[in-house]
Amino acid sequence: MKSIIKLLLASAFVFTLNSCGGVPEEKTADAGEEKAFAVEEVLEMVAKENDVTRTLYTKAIVGKGKKQGMKFDEDWRKDDVEAGPLPALFLRGVATSIRKSPVPLGLYLGSDFPVNAANKFEGKQAELFTQIKEDQKPQFFFDEDQKLHTAMFADLASAGACVSCHNDHPQTSKTDWKLGDVMGATTWQYPKDSLTYKETVAVLNSYAQGTVDIYMEYLDEIEAFKESEKPEIGNKWPAEGNYLPTPEVFLDSVRKLSSYETMKHLVAATK
Amino acid sequence: MFKVSPLRKRQVIGGIIGIVLGVSLFYIFTLDATEDYVSIGPMNTGHEPLNCFACHADAKGNLMQQVQSNFSHAVGAREEGVDFGTQDVTVDNCLQCHDRPNDRHPVYRFSEPRFKDAIQNIDATTCITCHTEHEDERVSVASINYCMNCHQDLVVENDPVDIPHVTLIAKEEWFTCIQCHDFHGNHRYDVPEKMSDTIPMHVIQAYFDGGEDPYGTDKKYIALSQEEWLKTLDK
Numbered sequence: 001m002k003s004i005i006k007l008l009l010a011s012a013f014v015f016t017l018n019s020c021g022g023v024p025e026e027k028t029a030d031a032g033e034e035k036a037f038a039v040e041e042v043l044e045m046v047a048k049e050n051d052v053t054r055t056l057y058t059k060a061i062v063g064k065g066k067k068q069g070m071k072f073d074e075d076w077r078k079d080d081v082e083a084g085p086l087p088a089l090f091l092r093g094v095a096t097s098i099r100k101s102p103v104p105l106g107l108y109l110g111s112d113f114p115v116n117a118a119n120k121f122e123g124k125q126a127e128l129f130t131q132i133k134e135d136q137k138p139q140f141f142f143d144e145d146q147k148l149h150t151a152m153f154a155d156l157a158s159a160g161a162c163v164s165c166h167n168d169h170p171q172t173s174k175t176d177w178k179l180g181d182v183m184g185a186t187t188w189q190y191p192k193d194s195l196t197y198k199e200t201v202a203v204l205n206s207y208a209q210g211t212v213d214i215y216m217e218y219l220d221e222i223e224a225f226k227e228s229e230k231p232e233i234g235n236k237w238p239a240e241g242n243y244l245p246t247p248e249v250f251l252d253s254v255r256k257l258s259s260y261e262t263m264k265h266l267v268a269a270t271k
Numbered sequence: 272m273f274k275v276s277p278l279r280k281r282q283v284i285g286g287i288i289g290i291v292l293g294v295s296l297f298y299i300f301t302l303d304a305t306e307d308y309v310s311i312g313p314m315n316t317g318h319e320p321l322n323c324f325a326c327h328a329d330a331k332g333n334l335m336q337q338v339q340s341n342f343s344h345a346v347g348a349r350e351e352g353v354d355f356g357t358q359d360v361t362v363d364n365c366l367q368c369h370d371r372p373n374d375r376h377p378v379y380r381f382s383e384p385r386f387k388d389a390i391q392n393i394d395a396t397t398c399i400t401c402h403t404e405h406e407d408e409r410v411s412v413a414s415i416n417y418c419m420n421c422h423q424d425l426v427v428e429n430d431p432v433d434i435p436h437v438t439l440i441a442k443e444e445w446f447t448c449i450q451c452h453d454f455h456g457n458h459r460y461d462v463p464e465k466m467s468d469t470i471p472m473h474v475i476q477a478y479f480d481g482g483e484d485p486y487g488t489d490k491k492y493i494a495l496s497q498e499e500w501l502k503t504l505d506k
Contacts, residue, residue: 022340023332023353077373079459079491096372099379108383117424122385143384150384170428187383217372 035194037265040140042200043151043188045265046105046207047138050091050186052258053211055158056250058087063161064238070231074115076221082228084218086165088115091186093214094207103206104191106148109155111184113174115166125187128152133182148189155184197266204262211254212247219247312405316481317494325497326364326404330354365398367503368495375456389420401454410479415472416445431464449475458486 037045062072065084073083085093088109095107110121112129121129128139129152136154143150157163163177177183195203222230222244229242236243245253275283300309306323314321330337331353343349362378380386381395393412394400403411427436432451439447450469451462463469470485478485495503 021336022343022349023330023336025349025351077491093372096377096379099377100366100370106379106382108380110383110385117426118421120385120424123387125383125385145384145387146382148382171426173426189382 033196033198036197037195037200039149039190039193039195040138040151041265042195042203043140043149043190044138044153045200045262046203047151047153047186047188049204049207049254049258049262050094050107051153051156051158053094053207053254054087054091054155056254056257057090057215058161059159060237060239060253061244061250062087063159065231065244066161068231068238068242069229070238070242070244071228076218082221082225084221085214087162090214090218093217094210097210097213098206101206101209103202105203105206106187106189107207108187109184110187111155113172114184115169115171115173117173121185125152125185129185132185136182143189146189148191149193151188152185153188154182155186157181157183200266208251208254212251215247215250219244310405313407315402315404315406316409318404321497325500326360327357330356330358360404362397365402368500369398371455371457371492373456373491376454386421392420393417408479408481412479415449415475415479418448419443419445422448433465446472453486457490457492458484459489459491460487 061084066072071083072086073081074086074089075081076083076085076089091107091109095109098105098107110119110125110129112121112126112133114120120126124141124143128141131137132139132152132154136156138154139152141150142148157166157177157179160179162183163179163181166172166177166183167175190203192199219233222233231238231242231244233244233246235245235249237245299305303322309323313319332340334356337353337355340349340353341355344352366378376395378396378398381390386395390396401410401412401417423440425436425440430436432439447466447469450472474482474485477483
């Protein structure tokens with residue numbers, strides 16, 4: 001009799017426990033969706049967008065802006081410095097914004113001759129960068145420590161402003177940079193080996209949003225200028241005078257320049 | 272309704288007292304007013320006004336669901352276990368109030384592969400390596416010479432300091448970095464050019480222990496208060 005009661009009590013306990021149902025299992029928004037791209041393809045796509053964005057920023061904003069008297073400085077965030085972000089810091093701003101988004105994408109910039117010694121490549125990155133300098137081809141590896149798929153892409157001296165600023169910088173460790181040189185490499189990381197169409201678009205959007213965020217921070221800094229002349233923000237670019245484009249105009253130009261390549265990949269995946 | 276054997280009377284009374292006591296304690300220790308007694312230690316400097324929920328959000332599901340889910344996970348009937356009671360506190364919790372665009376050492380940067388060796392010495396990918404909570408202090412790092420992990424090759428052109436950085440590094444005077452430079456770079460202050468004018472180590476240590484801020488109180492960004500943080504959640 002006692003053992004029957006014990007059995008009944010145990011059954012009642014298990015039934016009660018089970019009857020409420022567990023915590024619903026986490027399902028990602030893309031659960032069940034077909035993987036459309038290998039991580040390498042996606043990182044190549046977003047790196048291409050980065051090339052276009054950085055070249056546009058360096059040439060059309062920094063290069064032309066300097067000719068209009070605009071200033072760009074590594075201490076641009078300091079209160080007593082009235083300047084905009086240098087291209088490397090523009091990229092860091094994009095990377096920071098991406099990390100705040102739900103997209104698990106990592107973006108870093110390094111070199112073997114960085115202006116800031118703390119940005120010098122070491123270990124696996126230094127090894128792969130030697131190869132990148134030779135053939136300018138992307139390098140991929142799996143970061144075992146963090147379990148992240150990692151890609152490195154050449155970062156070229158694509159504008160005169162890259163060369164002159166780095167050669168003339170007081171902290172530079174190399175003074176003979178020239179146009180077209182591999183000045184460094186961007187490193188990108190993502191946790192999955194393949195992405196759905198939706199995840200891929202999210203990666204591209206998070207990068208685009210990152211460029212808007214850092215560019216808006218720059219415009220906010222300009223708003224707070226006390227001594228320097230403030231450029232007019234609108235549809236015009238520094239090439240036309242003391243003007244800066246709005247974030248929307250800037251992003252539109254990036255899209256015009258990069259969308260063909262990106263769209264080719266995205267459309268191919270839907271066929 | 273229940274007939275208790277005289278031989279079992281003491282056990283039953285004991286059981287009832289236990290249940291009443293247990294329920295009472297559960298009720299009392301889940302009140303806001305008793306949070307200090309539940310906490311594993313006093314809050315760190317600046318965090319004193321926070322309630323537990325600011326960092327320890329309730330885990331998903333009710334207690335029974337959490338028990339069932341973890342039981343299922345333990346016997347292999349479920350892929351992932353679930354948080355029990357409260358969710359784990361992560362870097363994201365800290366950044367919801369402390370994220371700043373001018374952070375010169377943001378945690379995410381140290382996820383880059385080249386910091387692999389450095390983070391084995393000091394895991395800068397997470398806040399709690401230096402700011403362990405419930406310790407009634409500000410900085411809990413064991414040794415203040417952590418700059419040595421990344422800045423061995425630092426070269427400062429036109430170095431304004433009377434004892435140049437290169438000399439300090441050659442002599443492995445890594446404790447001197449913090450006497451001029453605050454790690455996160457949020458203070459507005461003039462960096463001294465003479466070593467004799469730098470902040471003495473005992474003052475730095477007192478600051479780490481929760482004392483007065485030797486870099487000054489003028490900061491570019493101020494962390495969110497609990498009320499401000501709650502408003503961001505409403506948005």
